[in-house]
Amino acid sequence: MQLSDIRPDQEIVREGDRPSRCFALLEGFACTSKVTDEGKRQIVAFHVPGDMPDVQSLHLDVLDFTIGTLTPCTIGFIQHEVLRDLCARFPRITGALWRDTLISGAIFREWVMNVGQRQAYGRMAHLLCEWIVRMRAAGLAEEHACELPITQSELADATGITTVHVNRTLMELRRDRLIELKGSKLRALDWEGLKQAAGFDPTYLHFRNPAAAAA
Amino acid sequence: MQLSDIRPDQEIVREGDRPSRCFALLEGFACTSKVTDEGKRQIVAFHVPGDMPDVQSLHLDVLDFTIGTLTPCTIGFIQHEVLRDLCARFPRITGALWRDTLISGAIFREWVMNVGQRQAYGRMAHLLCEWIVRMRAAGLAEEHACELPITQSELADATGITTVHVNRTLMELRRDRLIELKGSKLRALDWEGLKQAAGFDPTYLHFRNPAAAAA
DNA sequence: CGTTTGGTTGAAATGTGTCAAACTTTGTGG
């Protein structure tokens, strides 16, 4: 596995690439995004340490998305041949990776619903719920507080609302005492309230450990 | 494979189910949807004959979506054990199914972008472009015309806009001579124009046959 | 032939976008 350190706001792989390797995000945060013909960016996924965001390149030759860093990241590249060999020899690995891509798919579906059916307030709340739960699953949150290394402009690209309106929405969530935001530190002041505002049900994350889903 | 005929507007599998089998859509049209806590429905995918919409149940035990018929359908159920056995004995099948789920994932991402970044007009145009191209790939379209067995209310649930506004948007697409709609018959009068209005680029569908993507 | 389902249209209400400016924090080089 070839290690590499990458600065913030750098692209790791680009739409149109035909990679000959996958990578694992070992440290730092990244996101997958797509751009419309008119140049508007949609972030379709956030990535936390432990994720392998481009496993699909194993089976689909041309990338339909771009993955970029949000913070300084260290990533490990694995050649496709190596991974394919591992899969062939240990079917459990195939299963685990496949399962992983299926969960990503489930999250995309939830995002379609989030962006399609909820208005700004609930949409933002939902994004924050998912973030907190995933951060906790990655061991990067204490109770309902964690880092949120995402600018409001990036939150806008992820939720499909304007930067300005993201700000207003976050203010509203704070006014309602659902969250607290200090610098890049996020805390859910009222986790139950936040979940409710979001209509958040973590089933779609398909956690194996039910405890993680419960909280 | 156990065959079954299903009437329109019936649910085939439901959110929360723990299926012991997958199914293939042999005839007819169906869609995958999710519902918010407030009861708003988001259609996250349409299915055409040949699709296997719930392969994920092979690896994730509880379903996070509902699949329902749009028209009369005939479907074939395949027990998980059978499918798992096939995968174990013929790794190409594993690869093909995995690949298939990855393409579904790619389509979900495109939908996130469509719903998040485009306004009604382009969003609708994009949905129609995808439909026509997929119908053609399924051998169910002649040039740029095909069935569209989807009500405006379903189009609304798929695009995240109101039924009323779907109607206005379709009228506008007709007024601009991009499409023609007669009953459930859709025709792209100006395919290039429609693609442009949609910002449609079929790369994300990952067709193997470049010809399909080209047109 | 009445009933249901789906499509069409208008007017008013509203959530979000746009534009523009000020403010605050963060990071960096002197």
Added chain:
DNA sequence: CCACAAAGTTTGACACATTTCAACCAAACG
């Protein structure tokens, strides 16, 4: 360690896309 620049956040006023509500129309169907 300060000063400054750059990046990110906050706020206000106004514009606009879409929703909402309500009614009517057309086609499909038993």
